[in-house]
Amino acid sequence: MNWDDLRIIAAVRDEGTYAGASARLRIDETTVGRRLARIERALGLRLFEAIDGLRRPTRQCEMVLAHVQAMATHADEIGRIGASLPGPVGRLRIASTNAVAEEVLAPRAAEFLETHPGVTLQLLTSSENVKFSRWEADLAIRLRKPDKGDFAISKLAEVRLYFFEPAAAAEREPVACVYPDELEGIPEMQFLRARRIRARCVTDNVRVIRTLIQSHRAAGVLPEHSCAPLLADRRLRATLLPKRRDVWLLVQNHLKRDAAARVTIEWVRACFQDAARG
Template sequence: MNWDDLRIIAAVRDEGTYAGASARLRIDETTVGRRLARIERSLGLRLFEAADGVRRPTRQCEMVLAHVQAMSAHADEIGRIRESLPGPVGRLRIASTNAVAEEVLAPRANEFLRVNPGLTLQFLTSSDNVKFSRWEADLAIRLRKPDKGDFAISKLAEVRLYFFEPINVGAGGPVTCAYPDELEGIPEMQFLRARRIRARCVTDNVRVIRTLIQSYQAAGVLPEYGSAELLADRRLRATLLPKRRDVWLLVQNHLKRDAATRATIDWLRGCFHDVSQGA
């Protein structure tokens, strides 16, 4: 059943004619008749009888309308919930890599949600890009700028990158970690190529690279977020890369002016600003 269809039943009962229901609901009179006939077929019930030019509800219709009235009351209550909550209200799906969600967003989500009780965030984490054309997410954080797409795109941040290597290592030197060939255009890979460093461990998972570096037998490039312990470790040498990694924000076009979306975008920008400031 469809809520709009149920509203038609109530309008015909209240107005007594298709024309009256049409004017009340601001839809075509023939549409009222067609949709009411469809409802009757679906329910297997006759809802109205014509008498003296007026559509009078049958006993079965009155039973249906009792439920419609209850549903209408519940809908009003739901509306009042929105009014009772301070700030923006909504549910937003944010797609990002695991590292961004774990290291940048999650540590700062609790405070944001606490001061915005009407908001719900759903984190979608994957190394694969969501398909915005299929509405798989409302916002997405990407580490490479998309070539094209039917969405709003803006630069979210520029992230510092560090090459970590052990100060003391055994014969043969450290095992160097790198990203897959399809990411050859990113600053991390450009740095390794410029140094003519041959990668012996290939992964797109920064946690794997970080774990290997913490063994003091491996080297690799990591973003600043999630690297505080490595930067403070005196057994490691950290070299700041000359180039930063651009971070891009994608937003569904129809949500650009939505209050909940705007609040969330401001929060996302604040998250990456905190990272750049070492907060």
């Protein structure tokens, strides 16, 4: 059953005529009659009888109207949910890599959601970019700036990068961890190529690289938000790269003035600022 059609039944019952229901719902009178006829065919019931120039509900119609009234009550209650919550209300889908979601957003998400009880976050994590132009996400955090798109693009952060290698000399060359060829333009890969490091492990998963580095038998580059424990490890030597990694925020255009989106964007920016401070 279409909820708009069911509302027409209640309007005809209350007003007594198609014309009255038409004026109340602000739709054409012929539309009222046509949609009522459609409901009667679907239900196999006669809903109204013409008595003394008015439309009177049949017994079966009264049974239908009891359910319509219950649905209207629930609809009103749903509409009041947002009004009962302090602050902005909305559900935002944020697309990012696993590392950003786990190490930048997640540690700070609980406090944000407690502060904004009307906001719900859905974190979409993948090493592949979501199709932002197809509305698969509301916000997206990208490690490379898109060439173009019908959405708002702004720089979110400049992330420091560290090259880690075993501090002590070893008989064997450490296992070199590099990123896939499709990421050859990123500062991490530019640095590794300049060092003429031979790739031994290829992955776009920073957790895998970090785990290998923690074995003290591997070398690789990690963003600052993924390497706090490594910087304190005296068995590792850390070199700060001269270039930083730009991080970009994509926002669907229709959300520019949305209150829930605005507080979420501010929170995402704060998450990266906190991660940069350590």
